[in-house]
């Protein structure tokens with residue numbers, strides 16, 4: 001099954017960068033739709049609608065938001081990853 005995944009992120013945010021780096025390291029870019037919170041029309045409104053916050057990064061997995069870069073990386077590792085033990089603390 002192909003999961004519908006979106007990452008609402010911000011270029012200037014180091015936590016977003018951490019998640020983007022992980023995605024790139026794992027070669028998962030093609031599986032995730034990236035939405036920059038200030039560039040993608042409607043992304044910020046959607047973020048607030050889903051989470052009640054403006055915090056990025058936010059992974060939206062099948063419509064369910066996941067906040068916190070560490071939790072997002074762990075989720076990606078658990079659900080899409082194959083290499084164990086590569087999640088930064």
Ligand SMILES: N[C@@H](CCC(=O)N[C@@H](CS)C(=O)NCC(=O)O)C(=O)O
Pocket residue numbers: 010012013014015016053054055056057067068069070
């Ligand atoms: N602990 C969070 C920190 C995320 C964070 O602080 N993001 C900042 C941008 S770098 C942010 O969204 N600030 C605006 C807000 O929280 O509304 C994580 O690891 O994801």
